[in-house]
Amino acid sequence: MVIQLFGHPFSSYTWKAEIALYENDTPFEFRMVGPEHPENGAELARRSAVGKFPLLVDGDDAVFEATAIIEYLEAAHPGPVKLIPPNPAAAVKVRMMDRVFDNYVMNVMTVMVGNALRPEEHRDPYGVARARADLDRIYAWLDGEMAGRHWACGGDFTLADCAAAPSLFYADWVHPIADKHASLKAYRARLLARPSVASCVEEARPFRAYFPLGAPDQD
Template identity: 30%
Template sequence: MKLYSGPLSLFSRKVEIALREKGLPFDREMVPFTQAKGYSPKHPAVLAANPKGQVPVLIDGDLTIFDSTVIFEYLEEAYPQAPLYPASPRDRARCRLLELTADEILLPPLRSLMTRTSPPDPDPDRQRQRMAEADRGEIQLRDHYETLSRRLGSQDHFCGERFTVADIALFMTILWVQRLKGPKLDKHPNLAAWYSRVKSRPSAGQAAAEIAAADRELSPPL
């Protein structure tokens, strides 16, 4: 099994965590990345596999797939141990919605914070606009924290007793918020405790440590 990943690819790191949770050995190739050019030029194998030219791309035998959600679902069906989805159809649906929340609802305000590790816009007005958008993104993320805190309640994991793809996706999104100096979790102790529990897992801890190392190498200080 081979995974094309990226040093600062949130979605690739999601897949790495899932592979390690399932105990699946894989070869990893990191595609070239710089803060100035991003993932350009695109890796030819990634371009050939994914029309969007994005990582992650997973190759398993004669199967090549992309998109972290599609990869999650394939891994669960092809390698059901250890399960990363709840048992019942209803709970699986709720789990998928939480992953979608991380990937599509939290991502837009998170994306506004990414300007903090991007080269400044040479136009002062555009740069001020970008920073104002980051401030608005912080407000939206605080609102999302409140919703997530209520959703988590006193559970250890978002989908009950089992660690799932919902935890992986939400952890990675919140980790990205933290690395971009977004809102802290201190006003939501249950969410902060959950975040610490996930980060203490070897799979997530390795991803977090490698992201921090990539930041030191590739990103300007925040």
């Protein structure tokens, strides 16, 4: 039975799981979640704790949370691209960077996106200003980390890069990476040129009008 991935092409965390599948040419069926596919939403609600995507279904196994999905794929469907290094110390670094991109880039960026979705009278300028400052701080740190590196943890594409690609893609739309952070900007460009990531970018392109802050004319 082929793997099923429930999600939406414009969803950052769906991208993260899809990138891992594409990296190893793992066959899967994409099941889009949206009003036009109520059966997929019903199955997602049945199989996921809180009904959020992405959700991977592999026979009797159902795995939600993008990082856990990638961990599962490494264990159950390993391929030539080792997204989690076999060396325990290297694996710790990869997992740490995965959390950095999810928690300190993507989740901070969503503060600004969520604010834009609120009614005007409930918006939070102070929260947005703090989020911008937090992104500036992590951009500076990441720029230093990426100096001399090709991928997030060195020469190999890993779980950390699966997290970095959607995080930096959308974060740069919301709060642009400054030109002074040349190493980070170059890393983002390398990510977007990676075939697995480029496929996600193209699949999401028809949905850019959904972006509440307005998708910039780039990428």
